Amino acid sequence: MTEAFLELRDVTKSFTLPAREVVALSTTSLQIEQGALVCLLGPSGCGKSTLLRLVAGFEQPSGGNIIFHGKPISSPGPERGMIFQDYALFPWLTVRQNVAFGPRARGMGRRSAGDLADRYLDMVGLNEFAEVWPHQLSGGMRQRVAIARVLANDAKLVLMDEPFGALDAMTRERLQQELLTICAQTGLTVLFVTHSIEEAVLLGDRVIVMSAGPGRVVSDLAVSLPHPRDPTDASFNDIRRGLSEALHGGHSAAPVANGEPQQ
Numbered sequence: 001m002t003e004a005f006l007e008l009r010d011v012t013k014s015f016t017l018p019a020r021e022v023v024a025l026s027t028t029s030l031q032i033e034q035g036a037l038v039c040l041l042g043p044s045g046c047g048k049s050t051l052l053r054l055v056a057g058f059e060q061p062s063g064g065n066i067i068f069h070g071k072p073i074s075s076p077g078p079e080r081g082m083i084f085q086d087y088a089l090f091p092w093l094t095v096r097q098n099v100a101f102g103p104r105a106r107g108m109g110r111r112s113a114g115d116l117a118d119r120y121l122d123m124v125g126l127n128e129f130a131e132v133w134p135h136q137l138s139g140g141m142r143q144r145v146a147i148a149r150v151l152a153n154d155a156k157l158v159l160m161d162e163p164f165g166a167l168d169a170m171t172r173e174r175l176q177q178e179l180l181t182i183c184a185q186t187g188l189t190v191l192f193v194t195h196s197i198e199e200a201v202l203l204g205d206r207v208i209v210m211s212a213g214p215g216r217v218v219s220d221l222a223v224s225l226p227h228p229r230d231p232t233d234a235s236f237n238d239i240r241r242g243l244s245e246a247l248h249g250g251h252s253a254a255p256v257a258n259g260e261p262q263q
Ligand SMILES: Nc1ncnc2c1ncn2[C@@H]1O[C@H](COP(=O)(O)OP(=O)(O)OP(=O)(O)O)[C@@H](O)[C@H]1O
Pocket: 015, 016, 017, 022, 023, 024, 042, 043, 044, 045, 046, 047, 048, 049, 050, 051, 213
């Protein structure tokens, strides 16, 4: 049997508050294949961010295991990059220094790290902005820097938590297409949290729907439409409708047990 790139085995997560216990994630099992762009949809508070934070290694599961490349995840690592909605760039570093930060922290020389940063800034179309400060950039440009930064860290898996949620519609569409291009060029694996069914169908090779909290997977659907996908297309709409029903409790998109589509 081939080993999954990322596997969640019976993962649960609870938080202990002074007066009660919050179950953020019910027993969740998932397998993510290398090179896939997997979207995670679910109502607010169902545990999507918690799931990403567990995979990032920022939190430890209360039960179960998360296996990445055959090894249990026990801490954060550069091979698993996280991108948030609010950019999270270092304001005191230039764009190039932000992108070069990870490689420099791991011991790469200034010149090599700068060259590496320039390579990835070129990939996200920001080569002319290497010397500027984050506050001089638009939201879309900041998010491109964040993408360049995880790529320069040699991330194999990128965890994106509503990365385009704060952007205007046109910028969001442009970045969605750029993300698809970068994935096609680099073979990156992406776990992408969104509230938008349309965004999930536009981007996802697979869309996973979680139930209201405590979250569990209620549907796992492969989307095989070719790119670029057209939201006005009838087959796009069929998928959107199925996901909407799954999200609102109808479960019409293929339900799963332990990450395997049910027959
Ligand atoms: N550190 C924490 N301490 C206590 N409770 C927490 C903590 N982190 C998350 N929770 C709780 O766990 C549940 C899941 O939260 P999470 O942020 O993962 O949901 P989400 O699906 O990402 O929500 P949203 O879509 O609104 O961002 C919520 O009830 C939340 O209040």
